Amino acid sequence: MYDLLITNATLLTMAGDGAGYIEDGAVAVEGSKIVAVGPREEVEGNDRARQTIDAGGNLIMPGLVDVHMHSASVIARGLAQEVATWMGSAYGPLVRHIRDEDAPLYTMVALMEGIANGTTTFGDYDAPMNELLASHVALGNRAVVCQGTTEINWADREQWIEQGWRPGTAPPLNRAYGEAGLAAEIALYDRWHGYDNDRIRVIFAPVAADMTSEELLLEFQRVARARNSSIHLHVAQDPRENNAMVERSGLRAIPYLDSIGLLAPDTIAVHMCMTTDDEIELAASRNVRMACCTNSIGIIDGVVPPARRFRELGGVVGLGSDQAPGNNSHNIFAEMRATAMFAKIKADDPTVLPAWQVLRMATIDGARVLGVDDLTGSLEAGKEADLIMIDLQGPPMAPVIRHPARNLVANLVYAQTGSGVLMSMVAGKVIYEDRRFTNVDKTAVLHQLAAAAGEFEAAISADPVVADLPIAQLTRSGLI
Amino acid sequence: MYDLLITNATLLTMAGDGAGYIEDGAVAVEGSKIVAVGPREEVEGNDRARQTIDAGGNLIMPGLVDVHMHSASVIARGLAQEVATWMGSAYGPLVRHIRDEDAPLYTMVALMEGIANGTTTFGDYDAPMNELLASHVALGNRAVVCQGTTEINWADREQWIEQGWRPGTAPPLNRAYGEAGLAAEIALYDRWHGYDNDRIRVIFAPVAADMTSEELLLEFQRVARARNSSIHLHVAQDPRENNAMVERSGLRAIPYLDSIGLLAPDTIAVHMCMTTDDEIELAASRNVRMACCTNSIGIIDGVVPPARRFRELGGVVGLGSDQAPGNNSHNIFAEMRATAMFAKIKADDPTVLPAWQVLRMATIDGARVLGVDDLTGSLEAGKEADLIMIDLQGPPMAPVIRHPARNLVANLVYAQTGSGVLMSMVAGKVIYEDRRFTNVDKTAVLHQLAAAAGEFEAAISADPVVADLPIAQLTRSGLI
Known part of the structure; x- marks a missing residue:
């Protein structure tokens, strides 16, 4: 006997190559898992159910996957856009006022927004993640989390200046600071990875090539590989990173990462927007997974990320909402629309990147990017x-x-x-x-x-910056 | 004594040059009109009210203005996108199955969608408008309507072919057919213009230069001017129109319209997307008003309409949702977001076309485009x-x-x-x-x-096209 039967549904399963349309379908659930999906008469004929949800002809589809977000910065929503240098003239000066003790509340608000708009799996990339996870756990969503590590300790800024550092150039790296960050990430992994029947997974996050030494990047890769996990880093987000890497290594960000073996299938590369065609081809050929944050990069940089080309080259692309100060919402429907439209405008061609491909980015391909396609992203027996x-x-x-x-x-x-979302379920439990x-x-x-x-x-009002x-x-x- | 006081509100009045922010404000209404707007203590101090709405600190702002929509085609929503030639390979073959008797229902659905997403004034451009107006009247929204006229009678298609016309070239014009269309528009004006204390206004609509003879265009202008009304036509929407006008007159659409005096302040020009910089400058210098349909043109053509440039040249721009088969929604919030984002992408510059300018396009400037800024578009005493x-x-x-x-x-x-719209009021009456x-x-x-x-x-399933x-x-x- 099924625990739950959801029937009288229009289905998009996202199984197979396309959207997996089934006109009059049903989904059967036992425990946390799907045990049958298909035409209604087939699924209903197999077994009876303890509980039945009549979908009334409405659509049942996989919950959406947000592959990259910084949840706690939601407190500064709408305060960081329409400036020439977003990090320095908007985002940075605001988010430094976020106190660790308030961050779980902000994460709660960001996740509520995402869930209300259909997201069930969040790729949350923020700190202090150990505390932020309380919000993920409470709401009942699925998450693949990480807490970024860099070797840049901004607390040392005055000391750098004394030692001749010029603001605007690449800051000096502090290996011990980075090692402490990696240790914290390992502790996070040990505590949370696999929590609640794999509802929470933990991956590793060296923030970006220019903020981390080569040694630490390679150590991150070893740590992640030993755990069959992934590394999740920002790649070629803005000219700063390419410039710093040329200064340090003679190579731009993507060729540099390739030269040390970091362009690999266990790498999730976020953005890749300041890239040449050759660099995108190189990343795709190495089977890097791409996190594409269309609205964020549109509003921050006025740039269209290369999602269409990366996909055409065989790469897998997921969609991320990034942050509310510079997006300004956590809504994967908004990301889908923008991703499909921006590609058309960039190509001056309305036929490119059709809707069904973008819907896959928001579901099954997003799950592949985060390494949870064994669990979610499509409606298939066993997931x-x-x-x-x-x-x-x-x-x-x-x-x-x-x-x-x-x-x-x-x-x-x-x-x-997103306003059409009537119900949301994770691991067989209704969460919304x-x-x-x-x-x-x-x-x-x-x-x-x-x-x-x-x-x-009050805090930002007291800050002259x-x-x-x-x-x-x-x-x-x-x-x- | 006020009839109605809306108080404890965050206000954006859109009066003056910007968004007209008032932190703790109130709006007083007598009959259909605003009689006072301002800080709460000022407005409340002036008089008492029969009825009070406590906004609970929420935002009160002018209802949004959708300057250009074809309401009845909502039945084909989502069936016309991602094709190389939208009119021929998607829109045209579908909408010819819309029966006049069903059209008022479809218009009702389109308007309900718009109202639920904050639109209070609709620039509806469709037929049979006399019947469609029943939906506008019933819902209680404001509208500036027209029913397009062309001199192309597709019923004569077989006859044209006998006479040597080649499909794909400009069809022959039929003056009598156009005159009948104009007569119908005059009858519409006589019956409806000014209805319900100016809740409905009627303007005139020669569909496009290439579908109308010069004589009829000029007659439209005379008819509109005699009534202090406007003409509302598609301008340079696609290469077809420029090609046809060059063939007929030796001039592209915008220089042609200027040569006959039709680029004038009483002209509402829709789209203007297949234009040179010089043509946009010419249109702006003639004080033409621009209807910009960002999502429609994005999805139909993969093109960014020149809203930013037209505005920088001093032109007034409003936003339109166009049609559901090729947009695919009637939602001015979606138009605002896309208009602000597309401009940034086109310019490769995140600072252009800031949000407050786009918010004006969706409110007061939209009202100016439709010639109803005496009535709506901002919260000011007397409107x-x-x-x-x-x-x-x-x-x-x-x-x-x-x-x-x-x-x-x-x-x-x-x-x-749009999902945040809690209440909508037109002429002092709550409609949603x-x-x-x-x-x-x-x-x-x-x-x-x-x-x-x-x-x-059933009808489209029976059509081999x-x-x-x-x-x-x-x-x-x-x-x-």
Whole structure:
């Protein structure tokens, strides 16, 4: 007897090569796992069920995968965009006011936003991850987490200046600082990897090539490989990184990483937007996995990441929401729409990167990027029951046309905003339904957020650097 | 005594040059009109109110303006994208199956989608407008409508071929057919213009230069000017139009329209995307008003319309959702985000077309484009009370940071999807609240839509031309 039968559903399983459409389908669940998926009469005919959910003809599909996000910076949402140098003139001066003790609340808010918009698996890349995981655990989502490590200890800034360092150039690296970071990551792995029947997995995160010595990068790779895990790093995000690597090694970021063996199948490369065609070809040929953050890079740099080309070269691409100060939301539907549209504009060709390919980036390919396609990303017997229900009765998904052409996939990518998510399930448990979270009181969290926002306002208001930022000047002008 | 006081609100009035932010504000309404807007203590101190709405600190701002939409084609939503020639290989063969008797239902669905996402004024450009207006009237929104006229009578197609016309070239014009169209538009104007205290206005719509003779274009201009109205036409939408105009007049679309005096302040030019820099400069110098349909043109052509440049040259720009088969939604929040992002990508510069300018396009500048800025588009004493309330308590608008920099405008443009619209009011009357429409039963409409979708499916399934379209082939491949 099935534990749960979800029936009377329009299915997109994402199994096989495309979207895996099944017109009148059902999904059977036992424990945390899917045990049968297919046409309704087949699945219903096999066995009976303790509990049945009638989907009412609505869409059941895999929960979305956000492969790269910095959850705790949500407190600075909308304060970092439309500047020439985002890191220095917007993001950096704001996020240094985030206190570790407040960060789990912010992560909770970012995850709530993602879940309400259909995400079930989060590739969260933030600190202090040991504490942030309390929010992942409470909400019930799936996560593949890491806590970034660099060898740049900004606490030493005054000392560097005394020693002749010029601001704007690559800061000196501190091996001991990096080793402490790696040790913390190993401790995180030991404590959390595999938690709750693999609902939480831990991977390793040297932040970027220019912030880490060659020795430490290679040590990260050894540590990750010994655990059959992955490394997740920013690659060629902005000219700073390429410039610093040329200065240090004579090679730009991607050829440098290749020269030390770090372009490999167990590497998740985020962004890769400041790259030549040859560099993208090299990365794809090494079977690196790509995390593409379309809206973030669009708003931060005015640039289209090379997702389309990387995919055409055979690479696997997932979508990430990155951060709220410079995106400005954690919404994979917004990432799908932008990824499909930006590719068309860049190519001056409306036929490139069709919707069904982008839908795969947001589901099964995202799961492959994070190394959890054994668990999630498609509806197939043997995988965990991570799925969402989307309203097909009203706009923007209605009318649903099925013959002789289907509009479902195009409307998911180009019209759906996330507001159509009716229910979300992870490992066979409902975590979100009727705009409420099963395990967390949204109203209480938002009250805490409002109080924390007041404290964050007070902190940034006392900082003369923030008062000089372009957005503070624009605010004083009265235009916003 | 005020009829209505909306208080305890964060206001964006859109009065003045920017977004018109007021931290703790109120709006007072008498009859259909705003009589006071400002800081709460000022407005509350002036008079008492029969009815009070406590906004609970949420945002009150002008309702959004959708300057250009074809409402009835919503039945083919998501069936027309990712093809090389959209009009011929997707849109045209589908929309010819829309029956006049079903069109008011489809318009109702499109308007419901727009209203749920914050739009209060619709620039609807469709037929049979006399019947479609029943939906606008029922829902209670504001509209500036027109019914397009051309001199191309596709019913004569067989006859043209006998006379030597080659498909793909400009079809012959039929003056009598165009005159009948103009007469119908005048009748529409006489019946509806000014309806319900100016809630409905009618303007004139020769569809495009290449579909209309010079004489008829000039007659349209005379008719519109005699009524102090506007003409609303597609300009340089695709290469077809420029090619046809060169063939006929030796001039591309924009120089041709200028040569006959049609580039003028009473012209609303839609798209202008297949244009040179000089042509955009010419149009801006003539004070043409621009309707920019960013997502539609992005998905149809893979092109970024020149909204940023037109605005920098002093032109006024509004945003339009165009049509659901090729967009694929009627959502001005989606248009704002795309317009701001696409401009940055096109310029390779994240600082261009900041959010506050795009928010003006979606409100006061949209009202100027449609010639209704005397009525709507900003919250100012003397204008109609057309406004929306947006949730600021939760994502994607929370946290709200006010000092020393405000994140409200950036998050409206880059994060809000439309799902945060809590209430919508037109001319002092609530037309949408708590996801329900005041005057229309959404469930009943969606039941009718599902039935109509079945009939539409049957009609297109019987058409061998539709069976050959790329999306039908993609459907048969199983990928979607």
